[in-house]
Amino acid sequence: MAMSFLACRNTFVKHCFHRKLTTALWRSFAKWKPTSSRNYNIAACMPEAAAFLGVGDHAGLYNYSVNEGDRFWGALARQRLSWITPFHTVQDCKLSEGKIRWFEGGQLNASVNCLDRHIHTCPERVALIWEKDEPGTEARVTYRQLLELTCRLGNVLKRQGVRKGDRVTIYMPPCPLTVAAMLACARIGAVHSVVFAGFSSEALADRIRDAQSKLVITSNQALRGGRTIELKKTVDQAVKDCPSVTRVLVAMRTDNQVQMTDKDIPLEEEMMKEDVTCDPVAMESEDMLFLLYTSGSTGKPKGLVHTHAGYLLYTSLTHRYVFNYHDGDVFGCVADIGWITGHSYAVYGPLCNGGTTVLFESTPLYPDPGRYWETVERLRINQFYGAPTAIRLLLKYGDQWVKKYDRSSLKTLGSVGEPINSEAWEWYSRVVGEGKCPLVDTWWQTETGGICIAPRPSDPDAEIIPAMVMRPFFGIQPALMDEKGNRLSASDVSGALCIAQPWPGMARTIYNDHKRYIETYFQPYPGHFFTGDGAYRSKEGYYQIIGRLDDVLNVSGHRLGTAEIEEVVNQHHVVAESAVVGYPHEIKGEGAYAFIVLKDGVDDPEELIEKQLRDTVSLKIAKYAAPDYIQVVKRLPKTRSGKIMRRVLRKIVEGKGSQLGDLSTMDDQTAVQEIIDGHKHLRGAPR
Numbered sequence: 026m027a028m029s030f031l032a033c034r035n036t037f038v039k040h041c042f043h044r045k046l047t048t049a050l051w052r053s054f055a056k057w058k059p060t061s062s063r064n065y066n067i068a069a070c071m072p073e074a075a076a077f078l079g080v081g082d083h084a085g086l087y088n089y090s091v092n093e094g095d096r097f098w099g100a101l102a103r104q105r106l107s108w109i110t111p112f113h114t115v116q117d118c119k120l121s122e123g124k125i126r127w128f129e130g131g132q133l134n135a136s137v138n139c140l141d142r143h144i145h146t147c148p149e150r151v152a153l154i155w156e157k158d159e160p161g162t163e164a165r166v167t168y169r170q171l172l173e174l175t176c177r178l179g180n181v182l183k184r185q186g187v188r189k190g191d192r193v194t195i196y197m198p199p200c201p202l203t204v205a206a207m208l209a210c211a212r213i214g215a216v217h218s219v220v221f222a223g224f225s226s227e228a229l230a231d232r233i234r235d236a237q238s239k240l241v242i243t244s245n246q247a248l249r250g251g252r253t254i255e256l257k258k259t260v261d262q263a264v265k266d267c268p269s270v271t272r273v274l275v276a277m278r279t280d281n282q283v284q285m286t287d288k289d290i291p292l293e294e295e296m297m298k299e300d301v302t303c304d305p306v307a308m309e310s311e312d313m314l315f316l317l318y319t320s321g322s323t324g325k326p327k328g329l330v331h332t333h334a335g336y337l338l339y340t341s342l343t344h345r346y347v348f349n350y351h352d353g354d355v356f357g358c359v360a361d362i363g364w365i366t367g368h369s370y371a372v373y374g375p376l377c378n379g380g381t382t383v384l385f386e387s388t389p390l391y392p393d394p395g396r397y398w399e400t401v402e403r404l405r406i407n408q409f410y411g412a413p414t415a416i417r418l419l420l421k422y423g424d425q426w427v428k429k430y431d432r433s434s435l436k437t438l439g440s441v442g443e444p445i446n447s448e449a450w451e452w453y454s455r456v457v458g459e460g461k462c463p464l465v466d467t468w469w470q471t472e473t474g475g476i477c478i479a480p481r482p483s484d485p486d487a488e489i490i491p492a493m494v495m496r497p498f499f500g501i502q503p504a505l506m507d508e509k510g511n512r513l514s515a516s517d518v519s520g521a522l523c524i525a526q527p528w529p530g531m532a533r534t535i536y537n538d539h540k541r542y543i544e545t546y547f548q549p550y551p552g553h554f555f556t557g558d559g560a561y562r563s564k565e566g567y568y569q570i571i572g573r574l575d576d577v578l579n580v581s582g583h584r585l586g587t588a589e590i591e592e593v594v595n596q597h598h599v600v601a602e603s604a605v606v607g608y609p610h611e612i613k614g615e616g617a618y619a620f621i622v623l624k625d626g627v628d629d630p631e632e633l634i635e636k637q638l639r640d641t642v643s644l645k646i647a648k649y650a651a652p653d654y655i656q657v658v659k660r661l662p663k664t665r666s667g668k669i670m671r672r673v674l675r676k677i678v679e680g681k682g683s684q685l686g687d688l689s690t691m692d693d694q695t696a697v698q699e700i701i702d703g704h705k706h707l708r709g710a711p712r
C-alpha cells in the first residue's frame with residue numbers, strides 16, 4: 026500500500042529534493058559551523074548522562090540513547106517523573122505487532138507531575154500566562170492556583186459521575202480552565218478528548234460518538250480575532266445526536282448569557298462549591314491519558330491514544346532539550362490547545378518541567394500584524410514556537426511590524442506542522458530573531474506525541490541548516506525506505522520516512538480500532554513505524570521533510586484527509602462523484618482543490634453549486650476544510666479498473682499539465698485536456 030503512495034508521489038518528491046537552498050542564503054548562515062565539543066560537559070546539560078559510560082558529547086549521547094534504550098529511558102524516567110510505584114520493566118514493545126508498552130509496573134499521575142510536585146518547590150511560580158484575545162490583556166495563573174482550579178474541576182467531574190476510564194470531550198478555546206479541565210481528567214483517571222473549537226457541530230458530534238464521551242466541557246462563547254464564536258450553540262447542536270452525553274459543563278468566557286438546557290451545568294458556579302483538594306488516582310503507566318482525533322487517508326478521523334508515563338516523559342524531555350528551556354523562561358507556543366502541538370508544548374511538556382507557558386487565544390493579525398511580537402515584548406517570551414503558515418503571512422506585511430517591538434528576550438525560535446520554505450525560514454531567523462536565536466524546524470506528528478527530528482539538541486553551536494529538520498532526537502532512529510520496501514542505508518537519498526525503534530511518546534493505538542493502527546503504521550514496512558511522510562537524508566546525514574505520501578493535506582498546518590472532504594461533497598444531491606487533491610498555496614502551504622462530476626440533467630448554476638458545496642464542507646467539517654477551487658468536469662481521469670488517477674489531478678493543479686507522465690493505464694484520455702483547460706480558466710479567476 027505504502028509503495029503505491031511512493032510511486033504516486035515519486036516525481037513530486039524528486040522535485041522537492043532539488044529545491045536546493047540559494048547560495049546567498051547558505052552563505053549567510055555559514056557562520057553556524059560546528060565547533061569543537063572537547064570542552065563540553067554533557068552531564069552539565071543532562072545530569073543523567075553522568076551515569077552513561079563513555080558518553081562525552083551529543084553524538085555519544087544519541088548513540089547511547091538508541092543502542093542502550095533501556096538504560097537511557099529507564100534513568101530518565103526514574104529521575105524526571107514522580108512515581109507512586111516504581112516501574113519494573115522499561116519497555117516491552119513489538120513494533121511488528123503494534124504492541125507498545127513502556128514503564129510497566131509503574132504507577133503515577135500526570136497531574137501530580139505537572140502540578141503537585143512544583144507546589145513543594147515553587148508554589149507562586151507562574152504556570153500559565155493566558156494571552157487573551159483582547160489585545161494587551163493577559164492573566165497569570167500560579168502553580169498553586171492551577172492546582173486549586175484542577176482539584177475543584179476534578180471534584181465537579183466526580184460529582185457528575187465521571188469515573189476512571191470515562192471519556193470527557195473538551196470543546197474550548199485556549200484558556201486556564203481548558204488546561205485545568207485536561208489536568209482534572211488526568212487527576213481522576215478520566216480520558217480527555219479535546220476537539221479544536223473551530224470544528225463544526227457535526228465533526229464534534231462524530232468525535233463525541235466515537236469516544237462515547239459521558240460529559241462535554243465547553244464555554245458560552247469564544248473570542249478569536251475580535252469575533253465572537255458561539256461555542257455553546259455548536260455543542261447544543263452536536264449533543265442532540267450523542268446519547269452518551271449526560272452533562273455539559275459550561276464555562277463563562279464572556280459576560281453574555283446563553284440558553285441553558287437541562288443537561289447544562291454552569292462550570293464556575295459548581296467549582297466554587299467544591300473542595301480545593303482532590304486526591305489523584307494512581308494510574309498505571311500505560312493507562313490512557315487522552316485521545317486526540319486527527320485525519321488519515323480515509324473519511325473517518327482517528328482517535329490516537331496517548332498514555333500517562335511515556336507521553337509525559339517524552340514531551341517534557343523534548344521541551345527541555347529541543348528548545349533549551351531553563352527554569353524561569355517564558356515559553357510561548359502559539360498553537361491552539363485543540364491540536365497535538367498545544368497538548369505537548371503549551372500544556373504537558375512545559376508544566377511537567379515546572380515551566381511558565383503561554384496560552385495564546387488570538388490570531389497573528391489581530392488587532393494588527395504586530396500581535397505576536399507585541400506579545401513577545403509584553404510577556405518577555407524566551408522561546409517562541411509557531412507555524413510556517415503564520416510566518417509566511419506575516420512576512421508579507423513587512424519588517425516594521427516586527428521591529429517595532431523589543432524582542433531581546435527571545436533565545437530560541439521554533440517552527441512546526443508543515444514544511445517551512447527557505448524564504449520564511451530566513452525571514453523568521455533574520456528579522457524576528459535578528460540572526461541571534463537558533464531556529465529549530467521541528468518535525469513530528471499527533472502519532473509521535475512529541476518532536477522526533479529537529480536541529481537541537483546537538484553539540485553547542487553545531488550548524489543549523491535553513492529549512493531542514495536535521496537531527497533525530499534521543500532514542501529516535503529514522504529509516505528511509507525505497508519503493509520496494511528496502512531500507513536505504515546510503516546518504517543523499519530520499520524515501521518513505523519510518524522510525525525503526527519504539528520511543529516512549531508514540532501513540533499506543535487508535536481508539537476502538539487497533540486493527541487500523543497496525544495496518545496504517547506497522548504493516549507498510551514490517552518492523553518499522555511508518556510516518557506517512559517522505560524525507561531526504563543529506564550527505565551529512567541530516568534530514569529534510571518532503572511532505573505527505575498519502576492522501577492527507579496540510580492546510581495551514583492542519584491535517585485534512587481528502588477522503589473526508591470527498592465524503593461531504595459526494596453527499597450533495599447534484600454531485601455524481603468527486604476527487605479532492607492538494608495544490609500549493611502561497612500562505613496556507615496547501616489548499617484543497619475539488620473536481621466534481623455532476624449528475625445527469627443537473628443544470629443549476631455552477632456558482633450556486635460551488636457556494637453550497639463550500640458551505641456544506643464548512644458546516645460538516647470546518648471552515649478551513651472548504652475547497653478553494655471547485656472545478657466541474659465531465660469525467661475524472663480513471664484507470665481501466667475504475668480507480669481515480671489522483672497523480673494526474675495533482676500534476677494538473679500544480680500547473681504541470683504538460684508533464685503527466687505515463688497515461689497508458691488511463692481509460693479515456695480525452696478527459697484530460699478538458700480538465701487542463703478548465704483548470705487554467707479557473708486559476709485565472711481565483712476566489
Ligand code: WTA
Pocket residue numbers: 319364365366440441442443444445466467468469470471472494556557558570571572573579582583584
Ligand atoms: C507535517 C503536527 C514538514 C508532516 C505536529 C506530518 C511537518 C504532519 C513538520 C503531522 C515539519 C509536521 N516539516 N512537515 N517541521 N511538522 N509536519 O499530526 O506531514 O497535526 O506528518 O502534527 O505535519 O501533523 P500533526
